[in-house]
Amino acid sequence: MGTILKRELSSYFNSATAYVVMATYFIFSGIFFTAICFGYNTTSLAGVYGNMFYIIMFIIPIITMKTFSEEKRQKTDQALLTSPTSLTEIVIGKFLGAFVLFAACCCIFLVYAVVISFFATPDWPVILCTFAGIILLGAALIAINVFISALTESMIIAAVAGMALGLLISFLGNISDMLSIDWITTILEKINPLNYYTNFTYGILSIVDIVFFLTLTGLFLFFTVRVLEKRRWS
Amino acid sequence: MVEVKHLTKCYGDIKAVDDISFTVETGEVLGFLGPNGAGKSTTMNMITGYISSTSGTVTIDGSEILDNPKETKKKIGYLPEIPPLYVDMTVRKYLEFMFDLKKVKLPKKEHIDEVMRLVRISEQSERIIKNLSKGYRQRVGFAQALLGNPPVLILDEPTVGLDPKQIIEIRKLIKSLGKKHTVIFSSHVLSEISATCDRIIVISNGKIVADAKTEELSTAVSGEEKLSLEIEGASADVISAIKKIPAVIRANKVKSMRDNTAKYLVEYEKGVDVRRDVFSAMARIGCPILNMQSGNETLEDMFLKLTTADQNNYRENGGNS
Incomplete structure (x- = not known):
């Protein structure tokens, strides 16, 4: 697992991927931070975090698109699958690689909190709670996108499918508003990750929200292992 | 293992x-x-x-x-x-x-x-x-x-x-x-x-x-051994002389060459060495052996035989791949 994680990180940081992703993240979060916190004279980062979903939605598929599709295409999966390292270790190693890069991006928020502290007292519990929220949301999205990458040999398809899914999630709220059928609306609200994420940005740390994201992450990592396993048997 | x-x-x-x-x-x-x-x-x-x-x-x-x-x-x-x-x-x-x-x-x-x-x-x-x-x-x-x-x-x-x-x-x-x-x-x-x-x-x-x-x-594949020869002399005499050797199954002229010389292919039973017999037989009728080589069938021939024969069988059996 540690071996795969190390290899993933070195592949991100030895290519432009890590830098482009981090730069994108920093630029947009900086714009939101400046526009919202300075524009409205507030110490609350809730608005910044809320908008960040639209950025995460694009950069996570970029981070994860290569994880399994490229291995399959370059036939390097033959080295992985014929080694004594188990599939679970491989999947978790790859997930953690993407997750560490994403977490590194998110650390910029702590810098913003420090910036705020020069002008006013930041609400640290809320900031840390929101930080936990974005990390958990990221973990779930990474797991889903790693799963998508395991389904295809083309990293372009993996990226586009991941982004399409992100867009769908962002429209989920609007869709459930438009529909007047109660039970569908209820289901859509229950499965919409943004609803759970929003709670974090308000500073509400609830066990339900945490469990939701952790379950989503675990479930999709499990699916990824199954998909890779299934491919060997068909 | x-x-x-x-x-x-x-x-x-x-x-x-x-x-x-x-x-x-x-x-x-x-x-x-x-x-x-x-x-x-x-x-x-x-x-x-x-x-x-x-x-x-x-x-x-x-x-x-x-x-x-x-x-x-x-x-x-x-x-x-x-x-x-x-x-x-x-x-x-x-x-x-x-x-x-x-x-x-x-x-x-x-x-x-x-x-x-x-x-x-x-x-x-x-x-x-x-x-x-x-x-x-x-x-x-x-x-x-x-x-x-x-x-x-x-x-x-x-x-x-x-x-x-x-x-x-x-x-x-x-x-x-x-x-x-x-x-x-x-x-x-x-x-x-x-x-x-x-x-x-x-x-x-x-x-x-x-x-x-x-x-x-x-x-192992052909079940018999082969000897390829180049002999000077009348073909009919050469072939009949070789055929008299007990272990020989078949003897054929493969190709005529100049100066009354021809190439022959002799197939004989597995486990017997007929080279000495062939030598004495040719010496007796006065036809000099110019070249003698055993195991004439190359691996390439054998490989083609094996793989194409199998394909033919496969087609006959109605395979479709």
Whole structure:
């Protein structure tokens, strides 16, 4: 697992991927931070975090698109699958690689909190709670996108499918508003990750929200292992 | 020791590998021969546990690949048809990664240095794999398979795309490795297999069509031995004289040449040596032998015979692949 994680990180940081992703993240979060916190004279980062979903939605598929599709295409999966390292270790190693890069991006928020502290007292519990929220949301999205990458040999398809899914999630709220059928609306609200994420940005740390994201992450990592396993048997 | 029993792989209705069984003893170099698409790579992928078998078992030194994958995989070094290289890494970084991935317990730096020396890529150790030539990439793939000194080496067409000098080097390497390891290596180039292997398995359309020691393969397939001769003298006399020798089954003129000379092909029973008899018979009728060569049927002829005959059978049986 540690071996795969190390290899993933070195592949991100030895290519432009890590830098482009981090730069994108920093630029947009900086714009939101400046526009919202300075524009409205507030110490609350809730608005910044809320908008960040639209950025995460694009950069996570970029981070994860290569994880399994490229291995399959370059036939390097033959080295992985014929080694004594188990599939679970491989999947978790790859997930953690993407997750560490994403977490590194998110650390910029702590810098913003420090910036705020020069002008006013930041609400640290809320900031840390929101930080936990974005990390958990990221973990779930990474797991889903790693799963998508395991389904295809083309990293372009993996990226586009991941982004399409992100867009769908962002429209989920609007869709459930438009529909007047109660039970569908209820289901859509229950499965919409943004609803759970929003709670974090308000500073509400609830066990339900945490469990939701952790379950989503675990479930999709499990699916990824199954998909890779299934491919060997068909 | 590698034991393969009734190995079968189906892709939908197509049987890529059909009930293959063989055993390779420790220290044996086995050549796996077949035309492209015969099922060589599929078989090797099953032996190494990259894909599962539809039915049948692969046992390596007593542990089975599907029951105990972790332990079994440690015993195998695999070089697939396309070397599984991460082209963005340097040779040393890549080998270090593979070393960790294979969970090798040997001293890391020394072992990697030793393997790089063995396949002669020490000078390339700091270069990025992307920039290496095909021959060097193949060697890096080879080095990767050798990490951890696995008792079994599976090499899928290790010499494809190399220049003649590199091919000879790789062959030498395989031969020297064969002393300590069990080696299974595939190729569709016959001369290569016959130069390197102790034993040859010929596979065609997913089935084993021949399994014999290299030197015996030709006779094992035809069931009789052959002698090719070049003799000066009247053909009728020569043929009748040869036919009088008891062990001879057939004697034919193959080609007339100038100066009253012709080429003949004599087929005789297995296990008998008729060369001396032929010599005395020709001496008696006063026809000098200009050239005598045994085992006229080359491995190439035999290979074609085996693989095409099988295809004909296959068509007759209504196969559709």
